[in-house]
Amino acid sequence: MNLTKTYAFLITLVASSVGCLAHAADIALYPTGPSQDSAFVRFINGMDENLSVVAGETKAKIALSVNEPASKYYPVGSKAKITGEFSNGKVSSPISLTVKPSEFATVVALANGSNLKQVIVKEQPDDFNALKSSLALYNLSFAGCPSAGLLVVDRAVSLFEKVKDGTLQRRLINPVSLSVQLTCNAKPVGKVLDLGPLQAGQRYSVFAVPAKDSPRIFFAVDTIAR
Amino acid sequence: MSAASLIGLTFLVIGESHMSLPTYLINPLHDDLTKQGAKVFSVGACGASAGDWLIKKTVSCGADRVGNQKGEFKGRDATTTPIAELIAKDKPDVIVVILGDTMASYGKPFPQAWAWENVTNLTKEIASTKTKCIWVGPAWGDDGGRYGNKFGKTESRVQFMSNFLAKNVAPCTYIDSLKFSKPKQWPTLDGQHFTVKGYEEWSNAITQSIVNLPNIQQTKK
Numbered sequence: 498m499n500l501t502k503t504y505a506f507l508i509t510l511v512a513s514s515v516g517c518l519a520h521a522a523d524i525a526l527y528p529t530g531p532s533q534d535s536a537f538v539r540f541i542n543g544m545d546e547n548l549s550v551v552a553g554e555t556k557a558k559i560a561l562s563v564n565e566p567a568s569k570y571y572p573v574g575s576k577a578k579i580t581g582e583f584s585n586g587k588v589s590s591p592i593s594l595t596v597k598p599s600e601f602a603t604v605v606a607l608a609n610g611s612n613l614k615q616v617i618v619k620e621q622p623d624d625f626n627a628l629k630s631s632l633a634l635y636n637l638s639f640a641g642c643p644s645a646g647l648l649v650v651d652r653a654v655s656l657f658e659k660v661k662d663g664t665l666q667r668r669l670i671n672p673v674s675l676s677v678q679l680t681c682n683a684k685p686v687g688k689v690l691d692l693g694p695l696q697a698g699q700r701y702s703v704f705a706v707p708a709k710d711s712p713r714i715f716f717a718v719d720t721i722a723r
Numbered sequence: 724m725s726a727a728s729l730i731g732l733t734f735l736v737i738g739e740s741h742m743s744l745p746t747y748l749i750n751p752l753h754d755d756l757t758k759q760g761a762k763v764f765s766v767g768a769c770g771a772s773a774g775d776w777l778i779k780k781t782v783s784c785g786a787d788r789v790g791n792q793k794g795e796f797k798g799r800d801a802t803t804t805p806i807a808e809l810i811a812k813d814k815p816d817v818i819v820v821i822l823g824d825t826m827a828s829y830g831k832p833f834p835q836a837w838a839w840e841n842v843t844n845l846t847k848e849i850a851s852t853k854t855k856c857i858w859v860g861p862a863w864g865d866d867g868g869r870y871g872n873k874f875g876k877t878e879s880r881v882q883f884m885s886n887f888l889a890k891n892v893a894p895c896t897y898i899d900s901l902k903f904s905k906p907k908q909w910p911t912l913d914g915q916h917f918t919v920k921g922y923e924e925w926s927n928a929i930t931q932s933i934v935n936l937p938n939i940q941q942t943k944k
Contacts, residue, residue, distance in 0.1 A: 527740070527770025527783055529874055530828025535837040599836050625839040627846070627893035698843065698893065721840055 534598035536575045541605040542566035543637060543706035546585055548606055553580030567717035588612050605637055624669055627698035633667035636660040638705045638712035642681035645705050650676040650689050672697040679705050679714045686711045728934040730760030735813050738821030742767030743786045745796055746919050751926035753788050764789055764813040768803045772826050774841040776806045777848060810852050816942055818854050823861030824915055827884040830875035842891050855942055856895035859929055860885045863904055865911040872914030878906050903928035
């Protein structure tokens with residue numbers, strides 16, 4: 498390589514290096530995540546009759562039947578006011594709440610004599626895990642069960658204990674088939690509930706709500722609406 | 724690493740900015756997998772999070788590379804392509820997702836619910852096609868780059884992000900890039916994007932890990 502060719506080679510090398518660096522520098526500064534975390538809300542029918550939820554602004558209607566009492570979780574704007582109403586066709590109950598970033602809010606409709614009442618329970622989960630199942634017990638049974646638990650039938654294993662009224666507990670469990678029974682003050686009550694085979698990565702909720710003789714439990718998959 | 728360990732397999736590699744510029748990961752990784760016998764499709768999109776691979780979204784830069792052809796590098800006309808479309812078009816045996824830095828929320832509170840939803844939506848979409856999946860997590864950064872620490876990447880947050888992905892990418896198999904080097908070992912340009920040497924070492928480590936994965940060995944049978 499003669500001197501002229503050597504200079505030309507060096508100039509090309511330097512130019513291409515500068516070009517590469519300039520290209521790297523030019524990469525736009527993109528956000529590495531949102532300015533706020535997501536937030537979600539869902540609606541639950543804790544009564545023994547069919548209900549619907551009507552959204553305040555869009556008037557969109559969600560049916561919450563006795564057999565399918567849980568809506569999906571809907572993404573909502575953090576700190577935005579969410580309005581709507583529960584209705585059974587005879588009486589209604591207005592819904593109004595705000596949800597903070599990272600919160601999963603659950604709005605439950607319950608009977609209050611011949612009227613409706615509602616309970617709002619919020620959680621900020623940090624147990625996300627695709628290898629386990631996440632199960633929660635919501636105790637919404639009021640005076641019927643001030644200290645609730647959940648027993649794995651046939652295994653004498655307690656999944657939850659001392660869940661106070663109006664609160665929830667959540668835990669990770671292995672993705673297996675389970676049948677469970679509610680306990681009130683550590684004593685089994687009501688019917689056995691078959692949860693079926695739980696899936697890894699899926700999130701589930703068991704709700705304890707008032708019923709005629711003793712609190713009853715039902716089960717929902719915590720699905721996010723897309 | 725024996726030569727041609729991936730012969731007969733088609734790979735689709737998608738990723739964030741690390742897969743989007745000529746001197747970044749896209750070329751050495753594409754070449755290393757090809758040398759192992761794989762047919763490789765690579766797609767990069769700067770700043771794309773996991774959920775952006777379910778839609779078509781305009782991004783600030785991106786790249787495409789097919790087989791032995793040269794890569795096509797794009798500026799502001801770059802977009803993501805929904806993963807279902809890429810899978811239908813390229814028919815990969817294995818998908819490699821290189822994603823972590825764009826979701827780590829450097830300098831901000833970590834958005835767990837958003838990250839969980841994003842990651843889960845992508846892994847479920849891939850799983851619905853029964854395509855094998857490998858997720859490569861973020862590597863250590865270095866705040867001594869020529870352009871400083873432009874993205875605010877910190878060791879504690881990248882460790883947190885890696886741990887989060889390790890727990891949440893199943894059924895994809897997780898490759899922990901933090902095991903490939905020590906913090907600050909691979910020099911960067913801007914705290915996050917490596918020099919050529921760093922990308923070559925990262926590529927080599929990823930390829931070696933892929934070749935040794937038991938489920939990839941089974942795919943070949």
